[in-house]
Amino acid sequence: MSQRFILDPAVENDFPNFVTHLECSYTGEILPANQLHGLSPAGKPILVRYDLKALSNAVTKEELAKRPGGFWRYREFLPVRETKNIVSLGEVMTPLIPLRKLAGKGGELIVKDEGRLPTGSFKARGLALAVAMAKELGITRLAMPTNGNAGAAMAAYATHAGIETTIFCPDDTPEVNVSEIEYQGGKVYRVNGLINDCGKIVGEGKEPTGWFDCSTLKEPYRIEGKKTMGLELAEQLGWEVPDVIFYPTGGGTGLIGMWKAFEELEAIGWIGSKRPKMIAVQSTGCAPIVKAYEEGAEHAPLWENAFTHASGIRVPIAVGDFLILRAVRESGGFAIAVTDEAIDNAQAEAARVEGVLLCPEGAATYAAYKQSLVDGRIKSTDRAVLYNCATGLKYPMPPIARMLDKNQPIDYSKI
Amino acid sequence: MSQRFILDPAVENDFPNFVTHLECSYTGEILPANQLHGLSPAGKPILVRYDLKALSNAVTKEELAKRPGGFWRYREFLPVRETKNIVSLGEVMTPLIPLRKLAGKGGELIVKDEGRLPTGSFKARGLALAVAMAKELGITRLAMPTNGNAGAAMAAYATHAGIETTIFCPDDTPEVNVSEIEYQGGKVYRVNGLINDCGKIVGEGKEPTGWFDCSTLKEPYRIEGKKTMGLELAEQLGWEVPDVIFYPTGGGTGLIGMWKAFEELEAIGWIGSKRPKMIAVQSTGCAPIVKAYEEGAEHAPLWENAFTHASGIRVPIAVGDFLILRAVRESGGFAIAVTDEAIDNAQAEAARVEGVLLCPEGAATYAAYKQSLVDGRIKSTDRAVLYNCATGLKYPMPPIARMLDKNQPIDYSKI
Numbered sequence: 094m095s096q097r098f099i100l101d102p103a104v105e106n107d108f109p110n111f112v113t114h115l116e117c118s119y120t121g122e123i124l125p126a127n128q129l130h131g132l133s134p135a136g137k138p139i140l141v142r143y144d145l146k147a148l149s150n151a152v153t154k155e156e157l158a159k160r161p162g163g164f165w166r167y168r169e170f171l172p173v174r175e176t177k178n179i180v181s182l183g184e185v186m187t188p189l190i191p192l193r194k195l196a197g198k199g200g201e202l203i204v205k206d207e208g209r210l211p212t213g214s215f216k217a218r219g220l221a222l223a224v225a226m227a228k229e230l231g232i233t234r235l236a237m238p239t240n241g242n243a244g245a246a247m248a249a250y251a252t253h254a255g256i257e258t259t260i261f262c263p264d265d266t267p268e269v270n271v272s273e274i275e276y277q278g279g280k281v282y283r284v285n286g287l288i289n290d291c292g293k294i295v296g297e298g299k300e301p302t303g304w305f306d307c308s309t310l311k312e313p314y315r316i317e318g319k320k321t322m323g324l325e326l327a328e329q330l331g332w333e334v335p336d337v338i339f340y341p342t343g344g345g346t347g348l349i350g351m352w353k354a355f356e357e358l359e360a361i362g363w364i365g366s367k368r369p370k371m372i373a374v375q376s377t378g379c380a381p382i383v384k385a386y387e388e389g390a391e392h393a394p395l396w397e398n399a400f401t402h403a404s405g406i407r408v409p410i411a412v413g414d415f416l417i418l419r420a421v422r423e424s425g426g427f428a429i430a431v432t433d434e435a436i437d438n439a440q441a442e443a444a445r446v447e448g449v450l451l452c453p454e455g456a457a458t459y460a461a462y463k464q465s466l467v468d469g470r471i472k473s474t475d476r477a478v479l480y481n482c483a484t485g486l487k488y489p490m491p492p493i494a495r496m497l498d499k500n501q502p503i504d505y506s507k508i
Numbered sequence: 509m510s511q512r513f514i515l516d517p518a519v520e521n522d523f524p525n526f527v528t529h530l531e532c533s534y535t536g537e538i539l540p541a542n543q544l545h546g547l548s549p550a551g552k553p554i555l556v557r558y559d560l561k562a563l564s565n566a567v568t569k570e571e572l573a574k575r576p577g578g579f580w581r582y583r584e585f586l587p588v589r590e591t592k593n594i595v596s597l598g599e600v601m602t603p604l605i606p607l608r609k610l611a612g613k614g615g616e617l618i619v620k621d622e623g624r625l626p627t628g629s630f631k632a633r634g635l636a637l638a639v640a641m642a643k644e645l646g647i648t649r650l651a652m653p654t655n656g657n658a659g660a661a662m663a664a665y666a667t668h669a670g671i672e673t674t675i676f677c678p679d680d681t682p683e684v685n686v687s688e689i690e691y692q693g694g695k696v697y698r699v700n701g702l703i704n705d706c707g708k709i710v711g712e713g714k715e716p717t718g719w720f721d722c723s724t725l726k727e728p729y730r731i732e733g734k735k736t737m738g739l740e741l742a743e744q745l746g747w748e749v750p751d752v753i754f755y756p757t758g759g760g761t762g763l764i765g766m767w768k769a770f771e772e773l774e775a776i777g778w779i780g781s782k783r784p785k786m787i788a789v790q791s792t793g794c795a796p797i798v799k800a801y802e803e804g805a806e807h808a809p810l811w812e813n814a815f816t817h818a819s820g821i822r823v824p825i826a827v828g829d830f831l832i833l834r835a836v837r838e839s840g841g842f843a844i845a846v847t848d849e850a851i852d853n854a855q856a857e858a859a860r861v862e863g864v865l866l867c868p869e870g871a872a873t874y875a876a877y878k879q880s881l882v883d884g885r886i887k888s889t890d891r892a893v894l895y896n897c898a899t900g901l902k903y904p905m906p907p908i909a910r911m912l913d914k915n916q917p918i919d920y921s922k923i
Contacts, residue, residue, distance in 0.1 A: 162577050162601065182863060183605040183621050186577065188598025206598050209624045212865070213901050252863035259923060261912065272905035276859045282923070286914040294918060301920040444691045448597060448667035450627070486628050486901050490687035497676065499701040503709060505716040508674060508697070 107176045108168040109151050111143040115313055118416055126172070129230055131311055138310040138413050140353070141172050141317050149361035154332060162186030164218055164321035170357065171222065172317055178229040180221055180254045182211035189329055189478075192447045195459070197466050197473030203335070204449060205326060208484030212249045212273070214242035214452075215322065215482045219346055222318030223307050224250040233257060236304035238291030240343065240404045241270030242483050247307060248279030259304060261291035266404065269487050287399060289410055309344035310413045319347040323354025326478065327364055334369045336475040337426070337465075339458035341482055342373040342382055343408035345417035352420035369478070370426035370471070373417055374461040376401035377430040379409060382417055386428035391415050401433055403453035405482060427470060435460040440485070452488055455481030522591045523583040524566050526558040530728055533831055541587070544645055546726055553725040553828050555768070556587050556732055564776035569747060577601030579633055579736035585772065586637065587732055593644040595636055595669045597626035604744055604893075607862045610874070612881050612888030618750070619864060620741060623899030627664045627688070629657035629867075630897045633737065634730030634761055638722050639665040641729040648672060651719035653706030655758065655819045656685030657898050662722060663694030674719060676706035681819065684902050702814060704825055724759035725828045734762040738769025741893065742779055749784045751890040752841070754876050756869035756897055757788040757797055758823035760832035767835035784893070785841035785886070788832055789876040791816035792845040794824060797832055801843035806830050816848055818868035820897060842885060850875040855900070867903055870896030 115124040117133035118140050124130060126141070133139050152169045160166040163184030173179055187210060189203045196202035207215035220243060227235060236259045237247055244260040251258045258279040262271060263286060274281040284291050292308050299306055310316065327334055334355060340348045348371055358364040373382050378401040385393035393414040401407050411417065421428055431439075440456035443449045451459065458479040465471045497503065530539040532548035533555050539545060541556070548554050567584045575581040578599030588594055602625060604618045611617035622630035635658060642650060651674045652662055659675040666673045673694040677686060678701060689696040699706050707723050714721055725731065742749055749770060755763045763786055773779040788797050793816040800808035808829040816822050826832065836843055846854075855871035858864045866874065873894040880886045912918065 158574075163603070181605075183603025183619075183624075185600045185603055185624055188578070188600055190596075190598040204598075209598075209600055213899065249863035249865070252860065264911065268907060269901060269905070271908050273865060273901070275908045276856070276905045277863045277865060278860045280910075280923075281908055282910050282912045283908075284912045284914050290914045294912065294914065298918070298920045298923065302923065441691070445667065445693045448664035448692045450664070450688060450692060484628065484899070484901065486684060486688070486899065490684070490691045492683060493686050493690045493696055493698075495695075495697050496679065497697045497699045497709065499699050499705045499709065503713070505713045508695075508713065508717065 110174045111145070111148040111151070111169060112172050113142050113144050115139045116142050129305070130313055131306055132412070138316070138416065139313040141313055143170070143357070145357060145360045154363060157328065164221070164318065164325065167321050167324050170320070170324060172314060173222070173225045173229060175229060178225050180225050180228065180250050182217070182249060182253055184211065184217065184221070185209050186325055186329070190449055192443065192449065194446050195443065197475065199474040200472070201476040202462065202479070203477070204451070204455070204479050204481050206481050208452065208481060212242070212245045213484040213487060214246060215319070215347060215480070216243040216246035217250070218321055219315030219318040220246035221250050222314045223247070223312060224254050224256060226314040227256060227305060228254050232305045234259070234302070234304050235307050236260070236295045236298065236302070237307040238262070238288050238295055240288050240407060241266045242405060244274045244279065244281065245270055245277065248274045248277040252278030261294050263287050263291065267487060288408055289395070309346055316346050316350045316353065319350030320354045322347055322480070323351030324358070327354070327358055332363050334364060334367055335478045337370040337372060337471050337477045339372045339374055339461050339477065339479045341403070341406050341454035341457050341480060342375055342417060343406045344411050345373065345382070345413050347480065348373060348420055349413055349416045352424070368424045371420050371424040372426045372461065372465070373421050373428040374458050375428065375430045376403055376406055376436070376457065377432045379407050380430040381409060382411070382414065383428040383430045385414065385418055386421060391418065393418070403433070403436055403457055405454040406457065429461045429465060431457050431460040431464060435464070439463065450485035451481045452483040452485045454483065455479065455485070525589045526560070526563040526566070526584060527587050528557050528559050530554050531557050544720070545728055546721055547827070553731070553831065554728040556728055558585070558772070560772060560775045569778065572743065579636070579733065579740065582736050582739050585735070585739060587729060588637070588640045588644060590644060593640050595640050595643065595665050597632070597664060597668055599626065599632065599636070600624055601740055601744070605864055607858065607864065609861050610858065612890065614889040615887070616891040617877065617894070618892070619866070619870070619894050619896050621896050623867065623896060627657070627660045628899040628902060629661060630734070630737065630762060630895070631658040631661035634733040635661035636665050637729045637733030638662070638727060639669050639671060642671060642720060643669050647720045649674070649717070649719050650722045651675070651710045651713060651717070652722040653677070653703050653710055655703050655822060656681045657820060659689045659694065659696065660685055660692065663689045663692040667693030676709050678702050678706065682902060703823055704810070724761055731761050731765045731768065734765030735769045737762055737895070738766030739773070742769070742773055747778055749779060749782055750893045752785040752787060752886050752892045754787045754789050754873035754892065754894045756818070756821050756872050756895060757790055757832060758821045759826050760788065760797070760828050762895065763788060763835055764828055764831045767839070783839045786835050786839040787841045787876065787880070788836050788843040789873050790843065790845045791818055791821055791851070791872065792847045794822050795845040796824060797826070797829065798843040798845045800829065800833055801836060806833060808833070818848070818851055818872055820869040821872065844876045844880060846872050846875040846879060850879070854878065865900035866896045867898040867900045869898065870894065870900070
């Protein structure tokens with residue numbers, strides 16, 4: 094069979110690589126590839142650029158279709174040069190699940206369930222790439238702040254690759270995330286603060302410890318991993334984009350990455366100029382991007398006293414704020430905030446009506462979909478995609494107390 | 509593109525169906541298809557039989573290779589007649605993850621990670637089929653005993669299909685399982701007993717309530733769903749079987765199902781006569797199959813005072829005992845018991861060394877692999893497959909207490 098289902102770096106052929114250079118996302122300054130980079134000299138995220146013409150001659154949609162699922166199938170679109178540096182924990186093409194009972198009249202509502210990736214979240218995409226590139230560039234110690242899922246993904250991939258990790262998370266991070274980081278070989282600290290406080294500890298520790306800082310958008314490659322969300326979605330929809338994408342927005346890497354994916358796909362002629370409306374979803378308790386969007390601002394300052402139990406989107410300040418806002422505006426989309434109550438209700442409704450368990454951040458996108466239909470900002474006939482960024486199983490659900498005594502006669506009329 | 513990634517029963521063409529009849533697995537008595545069946549008149553599990561010659565003329569390996577991942581790709585091998593009865597929650601082809609650091613010298617150790625299926629366990633396979641067939645046969649109320657994951661899968665698929673479910677589980681079933689059943693639209697009761705006590709409640713309630721009993725092997729279709737584990741594994745390995753399969757054995761449906769898959773694949777000429785050694789893995793606290801295997805018995809009586817924290821294999825008596833034992837013996841395999849301590853150690857080792865989080869039952873298979881290498885019952889050069897039957901995220905991990913105070917100076921030399 095031509096399909097290989099075990100990704101074996103030891104026997105895999107090297108793929109051609111099309112990276113030409115890196116580039117500051119703010120100033121456009123050109124930076125050399127094959128070197129360590131954090132933020133650009135201007136203190137902004139760095140983007141990877143490819144020779145897209147050569148890339149388009151090297152791979153076809155038909156060839157891609159024959160490859161096993163999982164984001165490593167997009168090798169030509171990714172920066173890893175040597176196949177031996179690929180790190181794989183069994184990636185899958187995350188499924189599209191239509192919610193037919195909950196869709197707007199005449200439209201389509203589709204969940205892209207990122208919870209099926211290794212470690213149960215979309216963070217696997219970015220961190221697999223960051224870890225593979227760390228391996229390629231000879232890095233042996235990584236550090237990162239996390240709200241939970243990113244830390245788990247980094248620990249698992251780094252452990253698999255033989256790289257050491259140190260991770261800092263807010264003290265109220267869900268227990269399962271803290272435990273899985275450590276259990277999977279990372280070293281984890283709880284901090285009495287939010288993710289930006291944790292980020293500060295990583296930043297200040299870089300020099301004394303020799304850590305490489307893997308924070309969101311502070312190295313160039315997590316965004317390339319998240320880009321595969323856009324490549325994969327377009328492929329799954331037959332190289333078309335949907336009308337709207339609802340994306341739970343913390344650091345925003347995925348939204349920025351998908352936007353980059355669509356740009357690259359259009360450049361090689363695989364999709365047309367149509368773009369989905371990119372909708373950044375936040376919580377009313379932490380909505381810096383929504384505020385900046387509504388004020389017409391380019392940047393989103395620190396949101397004071399951030400709170401929401403959807404911890405993945407509790408990100409008071411994002412280094413890629415201008416990139417998120419740019420993609421949202423260029424796409425004709427918008428930024429929208431939903432309450433924690435709306436998140437809870439949306440989560441319960443999707444589970445009880447469709448049997449689909451969303452994580453709180455994924456539920457936020459469904460809440461935003463409903464709100465946007467009411468607002469009239471999207472049409473009921475739209476084909477809308479919701480990103481469920483993690484498995485709902487990591488989060489507490491309402492406990493059940495109903496008991497039966499096997500030693501007593503059972504009144505079945507009451508069951 | 510020819511690949512469709514959204515399984516849409518409404519627009520999908522019907523596939524040809526090759527079911528000829530059903531058959532008692534013990535007496536061989538022939539039973540009609542397209543009717544409701546529980547156990548056979550002899551009180552034994554019922555198997556579905558196909559016109560394999562016609563089937564082999566209707567589909568090729570090459571055609572299969574073009575279909576989207578997920579077990580519905582094996583439609584010709586499955587009993588559902590009308591496509592509109594298919595129930596899908598986004599099935600994926602579960603990945604094979606090589607554990608290169610833990611494999612025996614010169615051999616291969618591969619985890620098949622069933623935790624990526626809807627509701628996070630391999631139970632999705634059997635229950636998707638049971639629910640689809642219930643829909644096809646006009647059943648509106650299902651009931652089942654569960655140790656957790658089967659109940660979650662049944663609730664999710666039945667809710668998606670608009671079917672009512674009532675589920676009974678031991679009172680110490682993990683909280684996440686109990687909650688997710690109810691959250692996903694099932695009605696769940698805790699019972700002060702084990703899964704066989706719960707099964708009794710279902711059995712006695714059938715008449716007064718009108719429930720259809722979906723217990724393991726007490727209806728004919730869950731085994732057809734589990735059969736896809738064998739079809740999928742063979743396809744992933746290029747239509748070859750591995751040398752050994754370690755399978756965590758409670759009710760044993762998957763082991764029986766895979767054995768049936770290999771038989772059907774050989775009958776249509778897709779694989780040869782080679783079979784993997786089928787190894788039934790149990791816990792030393794609940795090992796009825798191991799005891800019967802060692803005693804040369806055909807059946808495995810109730811195991812008294814069963815205990816193990818790997819609750820999925822805490823099954824004191826299995827209605828398919830003789831089918832499990834038959835497959836194990838015919839394959840040249842064996843049944844093996846591991847201690848809870850060995851399970852814990854195996855789980856921690858896989859996580860810390862490979863970054864792969866196994867569930868306790870999956871960890872039992874890795875413990876059994878190690879024990880079998882020491883015993884000499886398998887060879888270090890074997891290609892061995894471990895079934896990780898559920899996501900490890902559903903189970904508690906050791907908690908972490910390490911704290912940092914953001915308001916104090918940090919001594920990075922101690923981090």
